[in-house]
Amino acid sequence: MNRILKYEDVTQFDQETDVVVAGYGGAGGCAALEARRAGSDVLLLERASGGGGSTMMSACEMYLGGSGGTRLQRDLGFADSTGNFRNYLEACFAPNVDAERMRLFTEGAAAHFDWVEALGVKYKRGCFEGRDVVALTGDSLQYTGNERAWPFTDVATPVPRGHLPADAGHEGGVRFFTALKARVEEAGVRVQCDSRVTRLIQDRSGRVCGVVARSAGQDRKVRARQGVILCCGGFIMNEAMTRRHIPELDAIATRHGNPGDMGDGILMGVAAGGQAINMGEAFVGIAHYPPPQLTFGIFVNQQAQRFVNEDVYLARLGHYAAQQPGDRICMFIDNRHFDRPAYLKVDMVAVDDSVAVLEREAGYPPGALQQTVDFYNRHAARGEDPLFHKARAWLCPLDTPPYALVSYRLSEIRPPVFTLGGLDVLPTGEVVDPERQPIPGLYAAGRTVAGIPRNSKGYASGMSVADVTFFGRLAGIQAARQPRC
């Protein structure tokens, strides 16, 4: 498909506006609202029959902090300096950090929370301090990532930063989007659903000055006097793209996203002269908790060696599990701590009162598993994990038979995967070419761009929604600043 229509070939526009936003998820909604509030006429085009995107499908956790603490963090007695927030995020993604993007985000995240709350999203002044992917207690603050896990505890003071709509559980995205949509409508953004942006209109100078939108089988040409903002999601649903860019994960992935995550925004942006970066990175999550007590277990690879501290976030486990040679990851656990994981279907490889028998039945090299378990137990009894520094709270000798080996093979679990690569943009959303020169009139935000989270190793729940809404707003503001032409 040709993703560019030349401006010279357009005889007539069917519609005209200041700013076109392509895609009505979290990023697109925030971009449209800010552009409209700044005085632009805004047309929001959505491929599906209604807005929401992946943000609405999520719990809408937002990973926010800094500035001494967001209003929610402070109300609950947590201090979080901008430096502490930044140290944590840099440890997550270094060296793959866009310094200016990181600075704007860590300095502005607390004010972003106020903005979101002012949309009408309710947050409950309660903190869930347990270990769960999404707090189901109704509380609005929780630890979501690796804050309390090594090596992050070496560089940043643990603070809960996951901000969840009140009493929403996994439904936070609906709460958030309902509020956002109401403000978008009040503000007077024109929304057209069932309208898929298929092409950018670009003039001879390289300026993007409109889009072609397909609606009910008709192509409509829309002029954008100030600019076009691509918020079309990632590419996890585009199998040709995932085969090409994340081949190792393509085969085992449960594709996590919305059906519109077809890479449209990335493909159009690249066709207009932009560059896609970080395309080989993706979130891969193994929800080894809840229940939290499974954190007492240990993961071993096909050498029966441990490879990670088990108190990490599920995407960090996913990252290291995917790296191990072979597709054989097991949890070793004893009867005292065993339970079924809440979000995963796992198979038992072997159960026995003797680790030696378990080892033999599972086909590990003689002595390998026993040695790993002995070493772990010996140190756990003293509250130590000298190999991977799992936090003391999760250290307890695994010595209550029967013992179990539980399979966490990625090819069986088929972990959720979504993409973390996309267009290279300035923090203001301007799409840049490979030499980082902006393409006039073209902006992007959301998972269409390479944002703050750039690998699974450092990802935490809430990083995507925080990033896409925060930088969606900046893109809207930036486009609305442009002269009309």
Added chain:
Amino acid sequence: MNRILKYEDVTQFDQETDVVVAGYGGAGGCAALEARRAGSDVLLLERASGGGGSTMMSACEMYLGGSGGTRLQRDLGFADSTGNFRNYLEACFAPNVDAERMRLFTEGAAAHFDWVEALGVKYKRGCFEGRDVVALTGDSLQYTGNERAWPFTDVATPVPRGHLPADAGHEGGVRFFTALKARVEEAGVRVQCDSRVTRLIQDRSGRVCGVVARSAGQDRKVRARQGVILCCGGFIMNEAMTRRHIPELDAIATRHGNPGDMGDGILMGVAAGGQAINMGEAFVGIAHYPPPQLTFGIFVNQQAQRFVNEDVYLARLGHYAAQQPGDRICMFIDNRHFDRPAYLKVDMVAVDDSVAVLEREAGYPPGALQQTVDFYNRHAARGEDPLFHKARAWLCPLDTPPYALVSYRLSEIRPPVFTLGGLDVLPTGEVVDPERQPIPGLYAAGRTVAGIPRNSKGYASGMSVADVTFFGRLAGIQAARQPRC
């Protein structure tokens, strides 16, 4: 820099030819020669003051086999079926394999050897069966990669496939290029050095119909009636690109390539509508041999755990070493097997007659190194390595004190790194857009494209030169087939 000049903006061409080849390394030289032999008028433009590129800097090992064996393999008594060759290569790079490219290469590699020999490159009928990066015995055949190492031995019969110019040691590239250059000149290819191709000329239909070449401060416009072939090398010397695409390696790399590896071809191809793929992958090599006896040692990470069979190729070691948490890789070895590595400067962390003392001095968790060494020695004494299946020939208990821990920290070694990402092309060299539609008139080969070798984990010496010369030829043939316009 704007990488595209619009055809409509060209008032006059300074020069005209059928095929322009940009870059006179192994790929460009072969492309030019084949296009010329097929009857095209060919202009070869080289940025440096002379041809050669990275191919000339290399030992010019070519990784070839299949078809029952190349002439050299067969003369030395080695059979190598196409299936065996393909099984090996697929195990190296799966699932990141371009099936059609792989098929053409494995079926055509033996004939490619004949073609190279017919250029006038001499090959000596001798096989070096030892373990070295480049045979220094003058022999022309050797094992260069992981052929004799697990897990490759499970899927393919080991065969030596590294084809080296006779008696050339590390100077094979000069021998090869001298022969190639003579044939290029005889054939009547026009060569212009000190001419850097900076822009592609593209018409309104998207067809590439020429280039802008900068020479002595002047821009010259060259019309290419049949096509342009980009053979400009990779991007390891372009620090903005390496920071963006291989951030983890950027900081520790010794940049391995020629000064022209600035990504010019990739940037021009992308600007013309092509797509760059595999951009996050690079070769990273830790030359832990020769001397071969170092293969008896074991590598441990900061957990004092082994993580690879030590008889692998240096780029596989590099891959796994770079993946280990932290920057702490050591070799544990005993006095019987210790020697200084030939190609690396390494520091001793500790030397002692007792493994326990060594462990303490090096700061490993108590018991961790002793356990790893005991387990290894116990099985090595029986000729077994149940964890990583190092070949029996390299298994011997490390029990002759004093013992040493030798540091292989990547940040100290600063391993050679070169890039394995580039333009997505059809096997015939046609540059394709993200939807795999060819861009008319545009071809590419060499490290400007994503070729056969796509990661460090499966790389072997000789894969680059084999790939770039083989597919350079195909690109030349394909361009020469086009109608002149």
